[in-house]
Amino acid sequence: xxxxxxxxxxxxxxxxxxxxxxxxxxxxxxxxxxxxxxxxxxxxxxxxxxxxxxxxxxxxxxxxxxxxxxxxxxxxxxxxxxxxxxxxxxxxxxxxxxxxxxxxxxxxxxxxxxxx
Amino acid sequence: xxxxxxxxxxxxxxxxxxxxxxxxxxxxxxxxxxxxxxxxxxxxxxxxxxxxxxxxxxxxxxxxxxxxxxxxxxxxxxxxxxxxxxxxxxxxxxxxxxxxxxxxxxxxxxxxxx
Numbered sequence: 001x002x003x004x005x006x007x008x009x010x011x012x013x014x015x016x017x018x019x020x021x022x023x024x025x026x027x028x029x030x031x032x033x034x035x036x037x038x039x040x041x042x043x044x045x046x047x048x049x050x051x052x053x054x055x056x057x058x059x060x061x062x063x064x065x066x067x068x069x070x071x072x073x074x075x076x077x078x079x080x081x082x083x084x085x086x087x088x089x090x091x092x093x094x095x096x097x098x099x100x101x102x103x104x105x106x107x108x109x110x111x112x113x114x115x116x
Numbered sequence: 117x118x119x120x121x122x123x124x125x126x127x128x129x130x131x132x133x134x135x136x137x138x139x140x141x142x143x144x145x146x147x148x149x150x151x152x153x154x155x156x157x158x159x160x161x162x163x164x165x166x167x168x169x170x171x172x173x174x175x176x177x178x179x180x181x182x183x184x185x186x187x188x189x190x191x192x193x194x195x196x197x198x199x200x201x202x203x204x205x206x207x208x209x210x211x212x213x214x215x216x217x218x219x220x221x222x223x224x225x226x227x228x229x230x
Contacts, residue, residue, distance in 0.1 A: 004159075042206060042220035043160075090159055104150075105218070107159030 003027075006091050006108040014116050019078045021111050023091030031094045032074040033105065034058075034066065036087040043090065049074055081115045088112050118143045118211040122221035130229050135179075135194040137224045139207035142188060149190045150208040151181055154223075160206065166190065177201070202228045 004025040013019050025032065034046040045058030047066040055066050063085060065077045074093075078085055092105040123138040141149060148167045152160040164175025171183040177200075181192045190207060207221040 040222060042222040044220070045218070048217070092160075104162040104165070105160075107161070109157070109159050 004091060004093055004106055004108040006089075006111050008111060009109065010112050012114045012116065013081050015082060016080050019081050019113065021076045021078075021089055021091075021113070023074045023076070023108060025072055025074075025091075025093040025106075027093060027095075027106070028071055029093035029095055029106075030071070031096060032068065033092040033094070034064075034074070034076045035090045035092065036060065036085075037090060037110075038087050046076065046089075078113075081113075083115050086113060086115045118147060118209050118219050120207050120209045120219055120221040122205075122207050122224045124224050125222070126225045126227070128227040128229060129197045131199055132196050135192070135197045135201065135226065137192040137205050137207075137226065139190045139192065139221060140188055141190060141207070141209045143209060145212060146185075148210040149181075149183060150218075151175065151179070151190075151192050152206045152208060154204040154206065156203070163192070163205075197226075197228045199228050199230065202226055 007022045030051050033048040035043040037043050044060045046060055046064050047058050049055045049068045052068050052071050065079055068074050089111045091108040094105045095103045120141045129135055150165045151163040153163050154160045163179050164173045164181055166173045166183045174180045179194045181190050183190050204223045204225050206223050209219050211219050
């Protein structure tokens with residue numbers, strides 16, 4: 001199926017555990033992004049990637065790790081989950097990223113993560 | 117630094133009446149601006165974008181927005197609300213900050229009453 005998918009859609013974990021959220025896109029977009037959405041904060045950027053093996057920190061990157069060995073995949077890992085990382089996580093992709101022309105970002109359906 | 121303020125956290129309208137969702141921005145340069153919509157349990161979808169061409173921008177599903185530089189505003193409007201318009205709406209401004217290429221507003225929840 002074409003598009004951008006995330007897995008799992010729902011995840012419950014415990015404090016201190018490692019968790020990996022998966023993101024896969026079929027458009028061969030160069031740029032991929034990870035956001036978290038929390039009530040009262042809108043969306044905040046965690047990490048982004050301009051191409052395979054090129055990643056950059058976003059506004060709220062502490063406690064998160066990313067990799068991008070293939071253009072189509074952009075997994076996000078919480079190395080030691082904390083309760084403050086309970087959130088909804090969105091992956092997005094775009095033909096362009098951090099400068100003009102500002103093309104649309106296409107968003108996945110999200111992963112709802114609960115850390116107990 | 118760029119910022120965006122959505123002036124209402126919640127707007128409620130009756131079906132068939134006009135919709136106005138307000139957005140003000142601040143920027144040290146001429147930004148691009150977007151409106152995204154998020155339906156419950158879904159990802160965000162682009163409604164429309166302004167990129168320094170026409171100041172009145174038309175989007176999908178009958179929505180439009182007008183870029184007013186003098187007022188630093190980018191309000192979203194629709195002449196007649198449908199039940200299917202009930203969703204969360206985000207105003208977004210581009211940024212020249214390396215770690216925040218897009219700055220999202222906190223969102224406005226639109227309720228449509230039958």
